[in-house]
Amino acid sequence: MLRYIAMRGLLALLVAFTVSLATFFLLNVATDPAQAIAGEDAPPEVVESIRARYGLDRPLPVRYADWLGGVVTGDFGESYYWHKPVAALVADRADETITLALSALAVTILIAIPLGALAALNPNSWIDRFALGVAVSAQAVPNFWLGLIVIILFAVTIPIFPVSGDDSWRHYVLPAFVLGASSVPAVMRLTRTGLIEVMGADYIRTARAKGFRGWQLLHRHALRNALLPVISVLAVQLGQKFGGSVITESIFAINGLGRLALESILGADIPTVQMLIFVFAIVFVAMNLLADILNAALDPRIRIG
Amino acid sequence: MQQLRMRDLCAASAIVLAVAIGPAQAGKNDDTLRVAMAEEILNLDYNYTTKREYIILAQLTDATLFNIDPDTAEIEPSVATSYEFIDDTTLDVTLRDDVRFHDGSKLTPEDVAYTYNWINNPQSESNASGVVERWLDHAEVTGPNTVRFHLTSVYPLVLRDMGARIMLRKAGTYDAGGTVDRDAMANRLIGTGPYKVVSFEPGTELVLERFDGYFGEKPAISKIVVRNIPDIGTQQAELMSGGVDWMFKVPLDLAESLGATPMAEHLSGPDLRIGFLVLDAAGYTDKDGPLTNVLVRRAINHALNTPEMAKFLVGGSAEAIHTACHPAQFGCDQSVTAYQYDPEKARALLAEAGYEEGFPLELWAYRDKAAAEAIAADLEAVGIDVDLRYVKLESLNQARAKHEIPAYFGTWGSGGTADTAAIARIHFADTDRNLSGDAELEEMVLAAERTNDPEERKKLYSEALGRIADQAYWAPLFSYSANYLVSPDLNFPLDPDGLPRLQNSSWK
Numbered sequence A: 001m002l003r004y005i006a007m008r009g010l011l012a013l014l015v016a017f018t019v020s021l022a023t024f025f026l027l028n029v030a031t032d033p034a035q036a037i038a039g040e041d042a043p044p045e046v047v048e049s050i051r052a053r054y055g056l057d058r059p060l061p062v063r064y065a066d067w068l069g070g071v072v073t074g075d076f077g078e079s080y081y082w083h084k085p086v087a088a089l090v091a092d093r094a095d096e097t098i099t100l101a102l103s104a105l106a107v108t109i110l111i112a113i114p115l116g117a118l119a120a121l122n123p124n125s126w127i128d129r130f131a132l133g134v135a136v137s138a139q140a141v142p143n144f145w146l147g148l149i150v151i152i153l154f155a156v157t158i159p160i161f162p163v164s165g166d167d168s169w170r171h172y173v174l175p176a177f178v179l180g181a182s183s184v185p186a187v188m189r190l191t192r193t194g195l196i197e198v199m200g201a202d203y204i205r206t207a208r209a210k211g212f213r214g215w216q217l218l219h220r221h222a223l224r225n226a227l228l229p230v231i232s233v234l235a236v237q238l239g240q241k242f243g244g245s246v247i248t249e250s251i252f253a254i255n256g257l258g259r260l261a262l263e264s265i266l267g268a269d270i271p272t273v274q275m276l277i278f279v280f281a282i283v284f285v286a287m288n289l290l291a292d293i294l295n296a297a298l299d300p301r302i303r304i305g
Numbered sequence B: 001m002q003q004l005r006m007r008d009l010c011a012a013s014a015i016v017l018a019v020a021i022g023p024a025q026a027g028k029n030d031d032t033l034r035v036a037m038a039e040e041i042l043n044l045d046y047n048y049t050t051k052r053e054y055i056i057l058a059q060l061t062d063a064t065l066f067n068i069d070p071d072t073a074e075i076e077p078s079v080a081t082s083y084e085f086i087d088d089t090t091l092d093v094t095l096r097d098d099v100r101f102h103d104g105s106k107l108t109p110e111d112v113a114y115t116y117n118w119i120n121n122p123q124s125e126s127n128a129s130g131v132v133e134r135w136l137d138h139a140e141v142t143g144p145n146t147v148r149f150h151l152t153s154v155y156p157l158v159l160r161d162m163g164a165r166i167m168l169r170k171a172g173t174y175d176a177g178g179t180v181d182r183d184a185m186a187n188r189l190i191g192t193g194p195y196k197v198v199s200f201e202p203g204t205e206l207v208l209e210r211f212d213g214y215f216g217e218k219p220a221i222s223k224i225v226v227r228n229i230p231d232i233g234t235q236q237a238e239l240m241s242g243g244v245d246w247m248f249k250v251p252l253d254l255a256e257s258l259g260a261t262p263m264a265e266h267l268s269g270p271d272l273r274i275g276f277l278v279l280d281a282a283g284y285t286d287k288d289g290p291l292t293n294v295l296v297r298r299a300i301n302h303a304l305n306t307p308e309m310a311k312f313l314v315g316g317s318a319e320a321i322h323t324a325c326h327p328a329q330f331g332c333d334q335s336v337t338a339y340q341y342d343p344e345k346a347r348a349l350l351a352e353a354g355y356e357e358g359f360p361l362e363l364w365a366y367r368d369k370a371a372a373e374a375i376a377a378d379l380e381a382v383g384i385d386v387d388l389r390y391v392k393l394e395s396l397n398q399a400r401a402k403h404e405i406p407a408y409f410g411t412w413g414s415g416g417t418a419d420t421a422a423i424a425r426i427h428f429a430d431t432d433r434n435l436s437g438d439a440e441l442e443e444m445v446l447a448a449e450r451t452n453d454p455e456e457r458k459k460l461y462s463e464a465l466g467r468i469a470d471q472a473y474w475a476p477l478f479s480y481s482a483n484y485l486v487s488p489d490l491n492f493p494l495d496p497d498g499l500p501r502l503q504n505s506s507w508k
Helices: A002-030 A033-038 A044-053 A060-072 A086-121 A126-140 A143-157 A170-181 A184-199 A202-209 A214-226 A228-251 A257-266 A270-298 A300-304 B002-021 B052-061 B109-120 B158-164 B232-241 B252-259 B294-303 B306-314 B343-352 B369-381 B393-401 B421-428 B439-447 B454-471
Strands: B032-037 B066-068 B075-077 B080-087 B090-095 B136-143 B146-151 B195-201 B205-210 B223-228 B265-279 B360-365 B385-390 B407-412 B474-486
Touching (some): A086 A184, A143 A170, A170 A228, A257 A270, B032 B232, B052 B195, B306 B474, B360 B393, B369 B407, B421 B454, B439 B454
Antiparallel strands (some): B136 B146, B205 B223
16 A cells, blocks of 8 residues: 555655646746736836846756756745745645635535435435536536535625635635535535435345334445445545635635646746646646555455455 | 526515615714725835826825825925926935824935835835836935925936825835845834724735824824725625715726615726827838828828717716826826827828728737727728737737737726826837837937926927827827716815825815
8 A cells, every 4th residue: 555655645746747837937938927027018128127036037957947946945935926936835825725715615515415415315316306406506507607606696685695805714614615615516426426325225124124223324335335436526526626715715805826827927027827737737636545554444345455 | 597596586676675675884984084995905115016096095094205185296395395407417306394204213315325225226116116117216315394306317207206106114124234124014004194004915905094193184084904805896885884975996887886886886087098000100110001091090090980989988087088108297287189089081191101901900908908899890880890809908918018919909007197298218228119100200209308408398299299190100099088986974175187086185
């Protein structure tokens, strides 16, 4: 298992560096960081002085090699805008994104698993159709639209929650719902399918014959097996929440990594974008790895296989 | 369709209910003006920043040697009480003796001289250095309230630069003890302006409080909170719910629709930014190309329906222009040749130039796609076969630097400076933006920066602008408008230079 984890860790690093290489060159080709920092109307001498100050006048491969050299020693460089080490900047903002991602995952679990279970226990009923309707709607609605709708409904029209910001737990309710809703369809469908399959299994029939019914049957025999694939998906979804919080954080003015990524990309703040891509890639691969380990822990057959 | 109906229903319900609830009173009740800005505020020191948002904040937290009257574009005293040119390159400035920094210490001539000399020092790497290096040799203290500025050459905009660009700092701010700290004022600003910084969370929130020790007229509102809210829809929702009282850079349609409700007031004021079409008259892309023919360039000017572009595409207070500058700028002579919208005349001029069948034209643009498409459509209508290349600003800049652009739709905001110099030199002198290839014009523009005599400058700009119009080097298009949404409780005066001055706001 340790060898497996080490291999996956190495793979994560490889993915992160490949993505960073592509990002670095694409960002530099698509935009001029000096111009982006200086602003639209900056006179040429200001743009040139910024170019010289940040060493943007050096060839791209040299600059990338410089960055890579820094990363090896744990130095991710300094943000063009914030004038502080990127690592400290990312660390400062991580709290908000972790809070949001975990809250969103909780929302997903609280909606998707009960809904999927209800649908599986009542196949082809109105409950099943309602659950599928929720899944289809959640999949069809883009985050930014859902965000604005919940703001209008629950922050403006019925002012229960704040419109934006990240000062208290109340500020996270709407964004967590919006971010969490996007994962509901996948988790709900998987729960439903898994449970329907499990409920038809021989051991469930045996359990029924022994007198188990309802919640007892579900809890003690069906859910544990049905949720195995769901756990994998949840871990991957958590990874996606980190990278996918860009829109949600922007709409709700949450000062997390997603918003930092958006601002950095728009402003061509290359050192910050580079580190964020690195972090997102690592988190994503780590979450996949976690899913595999959890599956192995829960299902001995996987360990043996 | 079902989803669309649901969305309409939600939006309609929201508006009806919000109207029923009525406008929020948050700002007026606690005498706090809450401002939304999409751009992240990361650094409070305007000596080390450039963007528009930072100019607005610098007006609140800093004072400069001079002020520029937004109505008349005249220079007014501020920290300086008076000035005197000893000769063309020596300027004496007398200072007030009651100016205090936000930490309570008194501003001295040493502080002023230090600030200017520091920004002029290459080690400072200040964003204002490019401006100051043009004219400053060094500054020296000459008395208890006087500073002498030694200029490298005649430079008529020296007082404007002092009024707009250089924020005063205490001596030693950036290099105390020999250690350079360019971010010394980035988070903990000590300025001399009407508001002082109470708290600052970069990228999130800035809290300002009226500074009792301010030497000038005290602002009416005691507290200003600037919140970074990147999404314009969220800003709108905050305004509707009373979370903010002021937002700017509002798209016209949104400003008009929300401004029509009791929840917000739509204000539209002028903006110094103008839009224009630059033509490669010099023939950099094709030395015998159609754009080198003045008749073709005049035809292009006649072909563009600029009044309708201003009215329907920009809206608000935008207007068609016919000069290569903003009408509110000093020296922007409006008596130059104006080309009325006349497609027939445009066709006739093209025929006279030998292009009765038109010609292919690669037109570049980087912003305001609708306006760029309108320009292309108007040119197509008179027979010019336009290939519109809509790119990022950086791509356009790179291609222009290589002289690969025959025509482009550009805009320029003059950095908020109401002087023709702020637009003329960069577009008609020694930069790659100058596609006129007219050395005589370049000389006129540069000559206007070699005299301190305002009348002489006006005369030179009149000549230059007249030549630009006669030769149709540009097709001037329209001025932009600045759209704001504000709380119905707020008095927010608009100035002709388009710079928002929150310090002049008050409650109704």
